[in-house]
Amino acid sequence: MKKLINSPETFVKDSLAGMALAHPELIKVHYDPNFVYRADAPVSGKVAVISGGGSGHEPMHGGFVGMGMLTAACPGEVFTSPTPDQMLESAKMVNSGAGVLYIVKNYTGDVMNFEMAAELARAEGIKVQNILIDDDVAVKDSLYTAGRRGVGNTVLAEKIVGAAAEKGYGLDKLADLCRQVNINGRSMGMAITSCTVPAKGSPTFELGEEEIEVGIGIHGEPGIERMGMKPADEITEMMALSIIEDDAYTRTVREWDDAKGEWIEKELVDPPFKAGDKVIAFVNSMAGTPVAELYVVYRKLAEICEKKGLTIVRNLVGPYITSLEMQGMSITLLKVDEEMLGLWDAPVNTPGLRWGV
Amino acid sequence: MITKDQIVAWLRRCADVLAENKKYLTDLDAAIGDADHGINMDRGFTRVVSQLPGVEDKDIGNILKMAGMALISSVGGAGGPLYGTFFMRAGMATAGKYELTNADVAQLLEAALDGVLQRGKAKLGDKTMVDALTPAVEAFKQTLNGNAETDTLTALEAAVAGAKGGMEATIPLVARKGRASYLGERSAGHQDPGATSSYLLLNALLTVVNEA
Structure with a gap:
């Protein structure tokens, strides 16, 4: 193996440290538990948009933290979901009081860790919703698999939803938008x-x-x-x-129902192009x-x-x-519709994506 | 009977066994998953062992809950929440106890398995850790059935044999949960890494009890 690393054990932390040094005006890094967060967080009155996943997909997710995109990102070990303590501590750090939206790629580990994190955050009085991204058409059925994986559409969702949070969308409206971006992307x-x-x-x-x-x-x-x-x-x-040519795709996702105070199963259908x-x-x-x-x-x-x-x-x-x-x-x-397109064009200033600023 | 000291020894043994099998589990995972299961479990139990000194004199429930929390915050992937929940529930089922009767052990195993089923929503035959744990718990309870005199070792031997059988039975299965499920038919012919680590953990308990 030839890689520009010092050791496998220090790889993720060394990389995070370098990123913090390279973009001090945009982001900060918290260690133990590890997360990247907006230098100006919490942003008053705005819903915090947090994502995360295994490391090794950079610039996603840490590189998309900044104005107009993510408020925080939780990097796991390479290709391994981050843990609930990272997701909880980042939520506590960046929550302005307007709540937190977790954008979760549909992988068994990520889903379970973010669900545990949401339960812990709610126990601390933070309003949280988890929205899944599952856009990989290579997975044909949802019945005999863990469902479609979250892949490329995650980047587009983080940009569009992040812009909407910046505009001041409330948590429920933001969750609706994220769900719409998810079902319309493949x-x-x-x-x-x-x-x-x-x-x-x-x-x-x-x-x-x-x-x-x-x-x-x-x-x-x-x-x-x-x-x-x-x-x-x-x-x-x-x-x-x-x-x-992918047909309508139907699956059941778990989302939090605030009124009922429990996880509920929700059927979502992707309309064909x-x-x-x-x-x-x-x-x-x-x-x-x-x-x-x-x-x-x-x-x-x-x-x-x-x-x-x-x-x-x-x-x-x-x-x-x-x-x-x-x-x-x-x-x-x-x-996309006009709303999504406008949000796509809105200014963004992150280490990995930057325009309009 | 299983004592508190044996539970502590079990957790240390788990760490040793997972360190020894780190590459083996990771290789199994590379075939049908993402090649990190051994690495993650090793990291998790290293964390458990590092936190043992702080709880070693507490009751079994507290020790197992600590193990659960340590795994949840260090393993990641699917293994973290699943094994974390396994040990958390095991701890809740043994709260306040310093010794476990056979009935206590049965309760511990059942509660732990229930936790895994709720968190992961896998069913028997989905090619997951549930395939090793379910026959193990069944075998343990069946060996005890109506015979209070059965010694713990005999029941644990049956449980580990059940886990081993369940683990090996995952080889021909097509995965329906987790990352391996994306392979469809291509997942058949490989032993499930999660079922394998579950077998290793139960076997570690047997080893510790056997040494007593």
């Missing part, structure tokens, strides 16, 4: 190489020189299907069509794939969207939700 990813978790020291899976893994998540986990390498256009077409929809198109690198190759993908994606009657009104191209040093990419399409 993603799919693929890998050209595996990646190496520092603590393990060897690649998570082996891929032959001429093989790709399609339908991966963001943790170096094996995907849905392994196939031979193909030209970028063919791979892009296969993935774009999987997203655009249709001609005339306006979308944000997001082509993401898993980190190892150069931006030039992402544009090769974007070129074909734009052509397919046009053919399918989808208007790309905004785009994002680059490494934003990564998988250590993996080569590969993901595509996300999010159907």
